[in-house]
Amino acid sequence: MTTDTTTKGTATTVLDARGVTMRFGGLTAVRGVDLTVNSGEIVGLIGPNGAGKTTFFNCLTGLYIPTEGEVRYKDRVLPPKSFKVTAAGIARTFQNIRLFNNMTVLENVLVGRHTRTREGFWSAVLRGPGFHRAEAASREHAMELLEFVGLAAKADHLARNLPYGEQRKLEIARALASEPGLLLLDEPTAGMNPQETRTTEELVFAIRDKGIAILVIEHDMRFIFNLCDRVAVLVQGEKLIEGDSATVQGDERVVAAYLGEPLENDPGAAEAAEVEAAEANAGTAADTPAGKENDR
Numbered sequence: 001m002t003t004d005t006t007t008k009g010t011a012t013t014v015l016d017a018r019g020v021t022m023r024f025g026g027l028t029a030v031r032g033v034d035l036t037v038n039s040g041e042i043v044g045l046i047g048p049n050g051a052g053k054t055t056f057f058n059c060l061t062g063l064y065i066p067t068e069g070e071v072r073y074k075d076r077v078l079p080p081k082s083f084k085v086t087a088a089g090i091a092r093t094f095q096n097i098r099l100f101n102n103m104t105v106l107e108n109v110l111v112g113r114h115t116r117t118r119e120g121f122w123s124a125v126l127r128g129p130g131f132h133r134a135e136a137a138s139r140e141h142a143m144e145l146l147e148f149v150g151l152a153a154k155a156d157h158l159a160r161n162l163p164y165g166e167q168r169k170l171e172i173a174r175a176l177a178s179e180p181g182l183l184l185l186d187e188p189t190a191g192m193n194p195q196e197t198r199t200t201e202e203l204v205f206a207i208r209d210k211g212i213a214i215l216v217i218e219h220d221m222r223f224i225f226n227l228c229d230r231v232a233v234l235v236q237g238e239k240l241i242e243g244d245s246a247t248v249q250g251d252e253r254v255v256a257a258y259l260g261e262p263l264e265n266d267p268g269a270a271e272a273a274e275v276e277a278a279e280a281n282a283g284t285a286a287d288t289p290a291g292k293e294n295d296r
């Protein structure tokens with residue numbers, strides 16, 4: 001089911017989510033989802049608005065504790081706090097960009113790095129030689145990351161003055177600063193123009209080539225099917241299908257889910273489809289920055 005063809009023989013399981021269920025009161029946003037990501041892989045997570053994709057990410061990053069199920073990163077059960085998950089090696093970006101707007105581009109990356117610096121609180125306050133050495137190394141590393149995502153020339157700009165597409169790249173640089181083994185990207189090309197989307201695609205391949213496994217949520221199907229070794233489809237909180245791009249693209253249930261046609265045995269789908277269609281007509285589809293953004 002989850003055999004990996006690109007790294008056969010050497011692949012190890014980086015992420016192993018089993019039976020993840022997340023309930024909010026009476027609403028089950030994610031229901032019994034299994035998903036693995038192996039080293040060297042780029043895995044896509046797609047599905048209509050409200051399918052539970054962001055909620056699932058939140059369950060993988062310690063923001064939510066799943067109501068049921070278990071998540072392992074490199075054979076260890078995830079700690080139940082997001083900063084500990086980051087320290088363990090999972091980094092993410094958000095569907096709603098979360099930058100420190102009044103900090104510079106470089107400072108934003110430095111914030112992302114702090115889980116990896118040994119210097120503690122007192123060292124930072126006392127600012128001894130150890131602190132200055134560590135700080136210089138951190139700055140150098142942060143500048144390398146800005147170079148990598150193509151933002152080195154804007155290191156001193158305030159984050160809020162960056163165009164939207166560059167803010168998304170800065171979020172990726174900040175996530176990489178924690179030196180993750182797995183990077184989760186929640187709609188990384190939302191609001192980008194086609195040119196920016198293409199450079200983001202190259203960037204994701206380059207991150208994979210650094211040895212970082214990737215799980216990516218995106219509505220841009222061309223981006224997903226170009227990029228991903230495997231794609232899983234969530235519909236109404238459940239995994240509908242998982243497979244390589246060709247398999248998923250050709251599955252008529254996936255097409256139906258996206259066209260908003262009612263799925264068999266699914267009384268709620270017709271209503272959901274109407275809402276989706278109305279949103280699309282009103283120009284608030286999820287692939288625009290003004291789209292429904294409900295990550296928390």
Ligand SMILES: Nc1ncnc2c1ncn2[C@@H]1O[C@H](COP(=O)(O)OP(=O)(O)O)[C@@H](O)[C@H]1O
Pocket residue numbers: 024027029047048049050051052053054055056294295296
């Ligand atoms: N903190 C929360 N409390 C209550 N409901 C939530 C919360 N987070 C998400 N939901 C609901 O869970 C469902 C899935 O949302 P989400 O994971 O954001 O979907 P997607 O990212 O696939 O668009 C939606 O119905 C949403 O309103």
Ligand SMILES: [Mg+2]
Pocket residue numbers: 053054055095294295
């Ligand atoms: Mg979402």
